Amino acid sequence: MSDERLIQEAHRVYRRYQSEIVEGFRLCPWAERSRSEGHVSERVLLASELDTEATLAVAGKLADDENVHIGILIFPRLKTTWLEFERFVSRTLAEDARRRELGTAPFAMAAFHPEAPCDTTTNQRLIPFLRRTPDPVIQLVRMRLLDEVRRGQSDGTQFMDLSRIDIADVLAKASTPTLRERIAKANMETVCQTGVEKFTDKLSELKRDRDESYQELGEPT
Known part of the structure; x- marks a missing residue:
């Protein structure tokens, strides 16, 4: 199959998630601005195995571009469980930090x-469910933007990420309770008002679209 076609499809189905879930359900009022102003950069990695070195190489290139506030790494060929992928991202983040001077890591991951499981027992436990992308994805968020949120010195760009859920999660302990609770509560309310079943159906439809389009390209799903 053509790698180029797979890359195109990986971008397409991810952008459906961004448009129909994040923006469609208004999970983040800044998401559309982030996309339209060009501060989000997507990369498709075709590795079929978890590879910290390859992942950090791509993340490093994105870090060098100061215009990139949010990096999206998409893994269409990666076969791994949610828990394995969570651990991989944690290891990758730790390795990136190990190679740098303390406090100089460019991105949170x-x-x-x-x-990802659906757990509505608490606002924080709901986060993985809203991160149920068609393919495994690593989201990179500029640390300097997170620092601006902590200091409360907004320049109007720090929330231009794919989902405010990520900001709330990363800042779960550092953010003021009011900010964290407002963000988490708003998203929980959105899910409850819309209905978990509707969210689940929509996320499942995106996954079916992904599987069907990859199968047409001869890619195992």
Whole structure:
């Protein structure tokens, strides 16, 4: 099959998630602005195995571009469980930090996975469900933007990420309770008002689209 076609499809189905879930359900009022102003950069990695070195190489190139506030790493050929992927992202983040001077890591990292569990018992436990992307994804968020949120010195760009869920998760302990609770509560309310079943159906439809399009390209799903 053509790698180029697979890359195109990986971008397409991810952008459906961004448009129909994040923006469609208004999970983040800044998401559309982030996309339209060009501060989100997507990369498709065709590795079929977990590879910290390859992942850090791509992340490093994104870090060198100061215009990139949010990096999206998509893994269409990666076969791994949600828990394995979460651990991989944690290891990758730790390795990146190990190679740098203390406090100089450019990005925070968050794992998104199609098999993420749905747990509505608390606002924080709901986060993985809303990160149920068609393919495994690592989201990179500029640390300097997170620092601006902590200091409360907004320049209007720090929330231009794919999902405010990620900001809330990364800042769970550092953010003021009011900010964290407002963000988490708003998303929990959105899910409850819309219905978990509707969210689940929509996320499942995106996954079916992904599987069907990859099968047409001869890619195992």
